[in-house]
Amino acid sequence: MTIGLRRTTAAAALAAMVLLAAPAATAHALPGPGTAPAPTTAATATALELPRPTGPHAVGTEVLHLVDHSRTDPWVPTAGARELMVSLHYPARPGSGGARAPYMSTEEARLMLVQRGLEDIVPATALSSTLTHARPAARPAPGRFPLVLLSPGFGQPRATLTSLAEDLASRGYVVASVDHAYESSGTSLPDGRVLTCAACDADNAAPDEAAARAVRKKVSTGRAADLAFVLDRLTGPRPAWDHARTIDRRRVAAAGHSIGGSAAASTMLADPRVDAGVNMDGTFFEEIPATGLGKRPFMMLGTQAGHSPGTLDTSWNDGWKRLDGWKRWLTVRDSGHFTFTDTPYLAEQAGLPVDPTAPLSGTRSTQITRTYVAAFLDQHLKGAAQPLLDGPAPDNPEVVFNTP
Template identity: 50%
Template sequence: MHLARTTALALAGLLTLVTPVPAAAAAPAAPRLPAPTGSHAVGVTSLHLKDASRGDPWVPAAKARELMISLWYPATGTRGRHQAPYVTPKESELLIKDAELPVAPDTLSKVRTHAFTDAVPAGRNRSLPLVVLSPGLGSPRSSLTSLAEELASRGNVVVGIDHTYESVATAFPDGRITTCVACENKDADFGQQVVRSRAADVSFVLDQLTGAKPKWRGAALIDRSRIGMAGQSVGGASSIGAMVSDKRIRAGVNLDGTTFAPIPERGLARPFLFMGSPTMHSPGGKDGSWGRDWKQLTGWKRWLVVTGAEHASFTDVPLLAEQLGIDLGFALTGARSVEITRTYVAAFFTRHLTGKPQPLLDKPSAQYPEVRFAG
């Protein structure tokens, strides 16, 4: 099966494989994400960025690479602010059409989040770590919203990137909607192409947020010496690619992504976390890329396998699907998979971006018996 349907089935593509439950069991019209557990209120804002130094890798006629990003951050002054939409109505329509879901076209735009649009950023200058999130192929940046809100509530700035033409739907401020041109690519080295392109996207975004003239009004809060990255599916693979090419990224997480671009022979000495599903990413599982790359990770590392998880379990997909009355057939519930993903990813970045010990990462936990230490 083509890469676009094997590594990127996170929000739209995966749901083409599910079976709706009977209409009588349909869930409420407005699904909601779980509240974040940190002590900070969360703000969110979106930015349109343009990299005029390079053309678009998927649409040659586009002479500049344009990106939409969302920034989640600790906030103050949320009174009177509106809770942010999960996606726009048009993005929802295209995602639902692509997935052939038996729900209203605007359903995903009504998902209840916990971040407040354009709330005032809170914190001291140069005090907050920055975490980059990269979604699976075909999926929008919103597919990792529950993780983003959790990390922001714990005192991080989080930037989610829509890698243009790699998502089923990306809305721009001028009304344009781009679709997943890359999903139709059949090149033998397509996986490596995506990883290279995303590494360039990430470096550009970091430049825009931490450079001399940052594009976000809260950029002064970011501690440029404490930057991490996590991603799901090919977004997770791109965490490695971005770390190899950009030394500003101190720590990385791959959530169930085949690593198409191997780590160079010199290795990667910065902290890294593999966290995946048992079918694909147990030692000896169907995908062997983690075993290959494990040997090249020469710094702090962990390899966690989550019993009952599937490829999309590390996104918002299972949680939203259950509330929409869609049976994915996963052994692990959406609420539990979100809790596990949030808890372990947050512990990883707390340990490696703030230096605070996290015993959860040292040995199996009775609180999370689903999580097995494979390395």
């Protein structure tokens, strides 16, 4: 599964969100895919918490509202200029900053549940009250750090990559997670507006697969422009962030989940400032050209079901052949499309059954995603050799190195 929004994947997305937020008290009654789940109440909901970051730094966070006046929004032209919400996570001085930041707003949580038909089953507060480990307005740690641009899956809020963003920040990276306007189930803006997923509507309305792929390519290339603009606003002469001096503009990576992974490659194709990229379980909707990515490193990290050599998604086979720099193609046994997001860990913490289509535990899902993404970035942005990336490791038997 590469997107999770088309009608053919609705059951899987439904099951994933039930596992994410359903109260632990009713775990024994969880439905199978396609079965109407039993109603629950907010009173039985379990408070959830993201996994602790593993690096030596405390983590600060700040949210930016950026407006690109040079572009009209591609999905809702009447809205005017392209708007983005960006969550920054960065290495911080211990003991500084306010109370731990919320995972997402209640309205964003509600809309994510509405998109999946769960608004009367799962309380939005089960998500909005989830505790993160980042503190708003914390003072940055001394030094300059590489920048990682993160793009979420199609229809997914940027919050779904929070545990990865926090962990990378704790290891010495500034991370910019982007909500792309009208491409998420719900994006809250500072003035009170909440943008919903017009791009999802366009995808679902596509009359055939060719038209749907055209929509998804438009998403991928549009996000490349978004990420380039974010890079401009963080590293340009008049940066949008007060602490932009902590970013080392000479060391930049793009990474993403699902279509956000495709956008990472599209960003590298469009912007030579991006030094490395990671695609987490996303079809490449913009074809990598025969000339490759200019010898820049790229890692593909995905599910065996969707992205092993010989499976239906030929874009990884084609992309692999054209990648012309350092490259790795890793698949994770027993994983699912949402393995590379916060979903499995939150489900496990709530004491819920493991998704039978993706039995890898939430703890291992988080460990593997964090470990391999950080190893890739450490090697290519910090120059620290990572033997973990040389081949299979006994400590990570689920990770398969593909060399087609």
